[in-house]
Amino acid sequence: MSEEQVTLKMVQEAQRRLKGVAQMTGLSYTNSVSELAGCDVWLKLENLQRTGSFKLRGAYNKVASLTPEEREKGVIAASAGNHAQGVALAASVYGCQSTICMPKHAPLAKVTATRGYGANVVLYGDFFDEAAAKAVELTKEHGYTFVHPFNDPLVIAGQGTIALEIIEQLADVDAIVAPIGGGGLISGLAVAAKNVNPKIKIIGVQAANMPSMKQSIEQGKILTVNGKASLADGITVKTPGDLTYEICKKYVDDIVTVDETEIAGAILLLLERVKTVSEGAGAVPVAALMNGKISGIRNKKVVALVSGGNIDVNNMTRVINSGLLRSWRKVFFETVIPDQPGELVKLLTLIADSNANVLSITHERSQHGISMGYTAVSFELETANEKHVEHLMENLKDHQYHVTLK
Numbered sequence: 001m002s003e004e005q006v007t008l009k010m011v012q013e014a015q016r017r018l019k020g021v022a023q024m025t026g027l028s029y030t031n032s033v034s035e036l037a038g039c040d041v042w043l044k045l046e047n048l049q050r051t052g053s054f055k056l057r058g059a060y061n062k063v064a065s066l067t068p069e070e071r072e073k074g075v076i077a078a079s080a081g082n083h084a085q086g087v088a089l090a091a092s093v094y095g096c097q098s099t100i101c102m103p104k105h106a107p108l109a110k111v112t113a114t115r116g117y118g119a120n121v122v123l124y125g126d127f128f129d130e131a132a133a134k135a136v137e138l139t140k141e142h143g144y145t146f147v148h149p150f151n152d153p154l155v156i157a158g159q160g161t162i163a164l165e166i167i168e169q170l171a172d173v174d175a176i177v178a179p180i181g182g183g184g185l186i187s188g189l190a191v192a193a194k195n196v197n198p199k200i201k202i203i204g205v206q207a208a209n210m211p212s213m214k215q216s217i218e219q220g221k222i223l224t225v226n227g228k229a230s231l232a233d234g235i236t237v238k239t240p241g242d243l244t245y246e247i248c249k250k251y252v253d254d255i256v257t258v259d260e261t262e263i264a265g266a267i268l269l270l271l272e273r274v275k276t277v278s279e280g281a282g283a284v285p286v287a288a289l290m291n292g293k294i295s296g297i298r299n300k301k302v303v304a305l306v307s308g309g310n311i312d313v314n315n316m317t318r319v320i321n322s323g324l325l326r327s328w329r330k331v332f333f334e335t336v337i338p339d340q341p342g343e344l345v346k347l348l349t350l351i352a353d354s355n356a357n358v359l360s361i362t363h364e365r366s367q368h369g370i371s372m373g374y375t376a377v378s379f380e381l382e383t384a385n386e387k388h389v390e391h392l393m394e395n396l397k398d399h400q401y402h403v404t405l406k
Contacts, residue, residue: 005153005243008195011160011188014061018161021093022057025049027169027303032273037289039297042173044166047278047309051085051113053234054162054307055149058184059086061158062147063094071096076144078102078132080234081110082308083149088117099144101135103127107233107279107312126229128181129238150184151241160188166303167196174300175201177285179307180213180255181235183244189305190251201253203294205284207232208257213240217249231263231315234281234308256294258287261326266290267316268323270306279311328386330359332378332406335396339365339375347377350399354392357382378406 026045033041046054063075074097077087084100091098098119102111103126115121124134128149139146148155162185166173176193178186186204193200206214210227224239240248248255258266263280266287270278278286285304288294311319324330337343344363351358362378370376383389389405396403 006156006160006187006191006247008192010153010157011164011192014057014154014157015161015164017061017064018057018158021050021060022161023049024165027166028274030274032269033286033289033304037292037294037297037302039289039300039302041289042170042301042303043274043276043286044162044303044305045276046162047276047282047306051082051089052308052310053082053085053282054159054185054305055079055082055086056089057086057161058152058155058158058188059083059147060090060093062152062154063087063090063096065154066145070145073143073145074098075147076101076135076139076142077147077149078128078135079149080128080236081106081114082234082310083147084110084114084119084121085117085310087147088114088119092118099135099138101131101138103131105229107310107315109312110310113310127236127238148241150182150187150237151243152184153243156184156188156191156244156247158188159185160192162305163189163192164196167193170301170303172301173200173303175203175297175302176305177203177205177288177294177302178305179232179235179281179284180204180206180248181237181281183213183240183248185305185307186252187244187247190247194251201296202251203288204248204252204255205288205293206255206257207235207263207280207284208259210236210238211257212238213245213248214255214257216240216245217252217255231260231267231280231319232284234279235284254294256288258284258291258293261322262287262291264319264322265326267311267319271320276306277309277311277316278306279308280315282306282308328389329383331381331383331389333381333393334376334378334404334406335401336370336374336376337401339373344377347396347401350395351379351381351392354388354395355384356388356392
């Protein structure tokens with residue numbers, strides 16, 4: 001396969017098909033990310049797209065290109081969630097049945113939304129690749145048309161329409177930063193952007209837990225990476241596509257990785273400072289920018305693609321708590337006090353005088369190592385920052401409390 005299987009003309013045709021279906025999502029300048037990245041950063045908000053992600057573009061372009069006979073037999077897809085919703089919505093528009101194979105641990109919000117569009121959902125395997133194998137099996141059994149999430153020219157062309165919008169919205173853009181899982185999104189972006197303006201840099205970002213495209217490009221061949229689960233569940237793809245691999249090798253200027261802490265931090269920053277909800281995969285471009293992972297962009301005009309916002313509520317809660325702990329805005333500590341009336345009040349007064357807010361207290365007399373007449377007390381506190389915590393700890397030690405941060 002070669003990059004010629006996807007052309008600028010195909011992307012332009014996809015843009016015409018998507019008119020009135022996919023929204024032209026906003027391009028929003030962000031001071032918060034710009035200051036951290038040392039360049040001017042705009043966010044392409046595909047998390048506000050119909051179905052909550054960019055995946056509708058490629059899925060709809062593929063389904064719209066099928067013959068009536070193919071639609072009559074039904075379509076099938078494998079997805080961690082976002083492609084599933086795109087295929088299900090596209091199929092419902094054309095009145096054809098859709099079957100979606102998703103990993104067993106796909107976020108509940110994505111599973112529920114996919115069923116809400118009328119799809120038959122089959123939960124199978126721990127990662128995308130196992131779900132994809134199940135979809136291929138069912139395709140052979142029932143004669144469905146398989147709508148690949150990334151390794152399909154029409155799907156790639158649909159995703160490439162985002163680049164045409166970016167260039168229309170910011171004509172002098174210097175670089176586009178996008179997530180990479182299987183490579184369909186960045187392949188479409190790269191084909192479209194490089195054929196309009198070859199000077200635009202295309203930077204891919206992968207989760208460090210599953211860097212399959214990065215390692216494949218570095219080794220000069222397609223590799224299967226047995227990585228780990230990630231907050232960026234939408235891009236945990238073990239094996240890149242052969243078509244997307246060739247396009248990335250040709251057009252993508254660099255691929256970097258971000259770890260789980262960096263992803264969580266980016267989700268929290270987008271929520272708190274930018275006022276937008278992003279799933280893990282959608283936040284990896286911002287994670288790369290705010291942690292200095294991308295070189296050669298200082299003072300440049302950079303677009304970071306927030307590719308989706310379909311984050312599970314339980315994951316969001318964990319991300320927020322993790323971010324608060326990492327930024328020292330929440331702390332847990334333990335100390336031992338005399339088991340006498342008034343002792344807890346003394347300790348609470350010191351905490352209050354330090355302007356920390358008590359969220360919870362645990363009082364335990366029966367721990368190992370606690371002498372008779374004493375009790376262990378554990379606190380969960382709301383604090384301002386690391387300096388605030390340091391000041392509080394010093395104040396408690398000055399008053400003869402032995403404090404252990406947990």
